[in-house]
Amino acid sequence: MASSHLMSPALRWTPIAVLALLESWVLWDLLAVPDRRWTAGLAVPFIANVVFLLLARGSHRRWARWIGLLALGTTYVVSHAFLLGIQVLPALVFVSLLIAQLELRILAERFAPLFLATITSAQQRQIGSALLRALIRLTIASVLAVVIPLLAADLATAGVVPVTTIPTALLLSAGLVAVVLIIALLPSLESNPE
């Protein structure tokens, strides 16, 4: 039962640790920007991200968390796209970590309270195996989210797949936009008041 009670803090603190890692990563990049005016400009979304995430933690408002993470991603992308240049591997790791942080937080909200209750060892085993299954899926998805784009980049730069012509690029983009729109327009899960 003691190990069950240790699971809860571990689950709760993992997303916070990942978020802290991402924040320090962006702050480090921000300090590396050579132009002070750009640094000051980018500090605005970064501070907004910190403020909104603190607000989300204090008041449990979902919209504040979304805005905070969006501001964090924006700071990273703008600083690299316009000033520092994009290194593919670190950028993919950053994006994957950001997604993993969201997934981990959802898992923590779902599983952490279960380990606080005084549950039987059979229930504990069932819940633990479900958590393990979810973590394995998340790990596989995160690794794929880094590896597949890297492979695609390697193939494209090696010229194995001829996607460099303007019509094929437009066609591929239109297809991707269509897929994204279909997924985005599917009905979202309504928030459950209970």
Next chain:
Amino acid sequence: MRTPLSSGLAAASMGFLLLGLALRSWQVLLLALSPMIVLASGSLAPPPKPRLVVVRSLSRDRTDAGREVDVVLLVRNEGSSLDLVEVADVLPREFELIRGTNHAVVSLEAEGTLRLTYTIRSPVKGDFVLGPVRARSFDPLALGAQDVVLDLRSPLVVAPAMEDLRRAQLQPRRTRPWFGQVPSRRIGPGTEFWGIREYVSGDEVRRINWKASARLERLFTNEYEGERSGDVVIVVDARRESSVGTEADNPVEHAVRAALGIADRVLAAKNRVGLIVHRQVIDWVPLAFGRKQLYRILDHLVHVKPGGEWRFSHVGLILSRFFPRGCLIVLITPLLDREALTAVVGLAARGYDIAIVSPSALAIERRIRPDSEEDRMAYRILAMERANRVGQLRRVAQVVDWDPATPLALALRRMTAWPRRT
């Protein structure tokens, strides 16, 4: 159904795509792939709709406020294997979970079972229903979910806790012709000595007063004060005005506890008891004797919640139409407005014998309010107003000013006799 996270990932992917095209940067374009891959991973195994069979068993279906009830919920998967399924047994908000859990997230194979055992307790009385059971099957990346609601409901009646009034002296002043335990101030069968009279043929030998007979050289018989039963009508004031304090600590909850304790005590003394509850509707239980009557009263008290706009004078109409004139009326009211005062004066003028138990809403509110200087001043003013109201009522009725933090028996013990003999 897709979750907001899947829409967020799709939007992020599109954002990277548009930015990459605008900046003509293949590196930014490449970043659009990461959210898409996570979305695709989730879409590979969409969550199936759960087909579950649930059975719930309770250790008891009637309990007292504050007493624990054990619940076992058995969930069986009759459909395909569920990767992750969240099961929650919905409880009324009044219940607190003592042990175990009514909520779990597990993997359920086909024909697999989940057993949830937990213990609950309600600090307040009421007629509750446990259920339904909600189940949500979702994919491990939280991108889609399927909900089902299993309409399994189990009624659970929580009776109010009873005030212990075994030592309290509660009896009606006026008696009825039936045998009971109330001294009737008339000669009859009883235990209290009343007087002696000359022996007449047919008197029981054991009642002959031998000392008096020897002294006066004629036979004399002891006479006793007859013990009869009386009628008591308990009136519970559960109007909206009485809704002060928390769900478990408010004048109505305490009034119900007191009413049940008084009914138990008075019925045990072989009197008839009736009940009038002044809430959203005015309902009443006619006078009757015995244990069954206590259960009838309990069934009515379980449903009492503060509410209703009825004028207090309506209670007078019910009393005059459905209850005899000579009964003792025990009015349980927090005395929060002058309407109760006017009604009591009116009833007393019509010849009713009235006793009032007043659970102090002021004492309840003081416990939950911060103790600032302004609050202390307000409390003093309101306490003076209440004392004034109680003082006016004491001219026509016996009043017990009761702080519900203390047992009612203690408040009753401070009175000499209750109700007073005039």
